[in-house]
Amino acid sequence: MTQEQLKKYQVISMAAEGRITIREAAESLGLSERQIKRLKKGVMEEGPAFLIHKNTGRKPQHAFTDEIKNKIIVLKQSDIYKDANFMHFVELLAEHEDISISYSCLHTILTNAGIKSPKKRRRFKSHRRRKRKPQEGLLIQMDASPFEWFGTDEKFTLHGAIDDATGKIVGLYLAKNECLQGYFEVTWQILTKYGIPVSIYADRHSIFLSPNASKLTIEDQLTGKVVNATQFGRAMNELGITLIPARSPQAKGRVERLWETLQSRLPIEFKIAGITTVDQANVFLLQYMDKFNSLFAVEAQVSESAYRPISDDVDIAHVLCVKYQRTVDNGGVFSFYGKHFKVVCDGAVPPRARIKVLVSPVFAVKAQYKDTVFDTIPYVKSKKTQKSKPVEKKTYSLPDSHYYKYGHSLVKKVSFEDSDRDILNMLEEIFLTNYA
Structure with missing residues (x-):
């Protein structure tokens, strides 16, 4: 019998002997008077054993067996799952191993086995976040992230776009380097699946913004002088999409946080699917976006979409x-x-x-x-055909x-x-x- 149970028995015994009232016993144990009466009756009939819960020492019927626990630990330590954070591992167990387990239960099993989640929790920093746009399609954040996506030392660049209102991934494309083709492919996915967005928010990369744009003085701008748009900027103008250049990575925080999540999850997803090449990855990413959005996307504040349909006389290939x-x-x-x-x-x-x-x-x-x-x-x-032999000229070559x-x-x-x-x-x- 524990100390708590012993104290409860002593108080109930005093109430049964009439040394204290039912109300005094209830106040002493923090229980209701009805509960004290029930305990008093049980102790008088069965003795101190009545205060010990009948399931004490018994294993719950819904508890995982030691075999399942050991299997979970072995799987987490395997090459495929060792880099998965705990939340991602819960999803992978249900999807690939037919093991349904809650996050709290998994956390208890793995931490008791001395296994820590590879994703470290950063200390919360209070700062003002910009409110989401109310409608889907009002603002698309676009960026690229170089990373070892295949778990090797070689880096590839993932181009991506995320809707600001819903957090939904609307385009992903993997290439060797950050390039024009990568952003054109992401834009193609947006146009064919959703339509024409109102605006795109990107950094001041030379793909989006000409380097000469920063050289214009106020006097130049007042006189109407402009710089030529980049090829990507020209394409957005033809589609009627406003291209907004961000001045810092923090300004497009949603897509920056997307990279943190994908860098934690995608290498493991690639490993499970046996993907080792860029072409295989790009086919996989088309289906993976729907899976990701089902987990992380939220509802827009306004249900009506801001995407515009593509006119029949517009050939996307002739624009992008x-x-x-x-x-x-x-x-x-x-x-x-x-x-x-x-x-x-x-x-x-x-x-x-x-x-x-x-x-x-x-x-x-x-x-x-x-x-x-x-x-x-x-x-x-x-x-x-030469009519006459040309006169040999002597020229200086550097x-x-x-x-x-x-x-x-x-x-x-x-x-x-x-x-x-x-x-x-x-x-x-x-x-x-x-x-x-």
């Missing part, structure tokens, strides 16, 4: 691409990246016309004249050691042959450039 100005010759041929292309237009493009060259991994190279987009084909110009040429030999120059591989190389240089 790179565009340059060129001039065609009399035969409808233009030069681009050291290679010649001919516009397939049946005379619809006049000689010496200014056109827009559209470049994309989706369709390679196309040409736009006014509002019409035409296909192009690679074109090899015939070499001109040595490779000259400062003007410093580093040129380190850069792989673009060259084209008459094959599709050359066009692929050109596309990789345009869209997968490392902006770091």
Whole structure:
């Protein structure tokens, strides 16, 4: 019998013998008078044993067996689950091991076994958080995070976007480096699944904002001087999306906190699914977003969505691409990246016309004249025959050691042959450039 039970027995015995009243016993033990009467009757009939709970020393029927507990401990120490935080481990046990367990129970089992959660809890810092936007689609926060996503020493960059009102992931795309193609792919996912958002909140990366923008003085701005938009900024203008540059990582805190969560969870999810390549990861991420949103997304304050539908006359591929100005010759041929292309237009493009060259991994190279987009084909110009031997001219060439040429030999120059591989190389240089 414990000290508490012994005290209770002594007080109940005094009440049974009439040395104290029922009310005094109730006040002494902190119980109701009705409870004292019940205990008094039980002690008089069964003795002190009545005060000992009948389940004392018995294992609850719903308790986990030692076999299940040991299995949970072994699984947590395995290579697959060892890096999972406790909350994530609860979800993984239910999904992959058919073990349903509460967080508190799991925490007790693992901490008693000397296992700590790898995710350290930071001390709470009080600060004012910006209120969420009331409608889904009003503001999309966009960013990229380099990390060892496959659990190796090699880093890859995950491009992502999160809706400010709901915390819902609306786009994810993995690439080797932070690049234009990564953000175009994320935007493509947003447009095709949800529609056109009102605004995108991103950092002041050169993909989003021209470096020359910070060089404009107040006098320049008053005179109406502007800098050319980046290719991403130009695409957002065509879609009617406002691109808002953030001035600090804290300003886009929701997407920054998203990276912390994904860096804790995704490497384990990849390991369980056997994913080791970027292509496999991008296929997996399309389904993983729905799973993540079901766990963490919240309801918007206003149920009506702010996404706008895409007009039927808008071809997303012709917007999310790179565009340059060129001039065609009399035969409808233009030069681009050291290679010649001919516009397939049946005379619809006049000689010496200014056109827009559209470049994309989706369709390679196309040409736009006014509002019409035409296909192009690679074109090899015939070499001109020399009528007379040209006069040899002596020109001075700077040595490779000259400062003007410093580093040129380190850069792989673009060259084209008459094959599709050359066009692929050109596309990789345009869209997968490392902006770091």
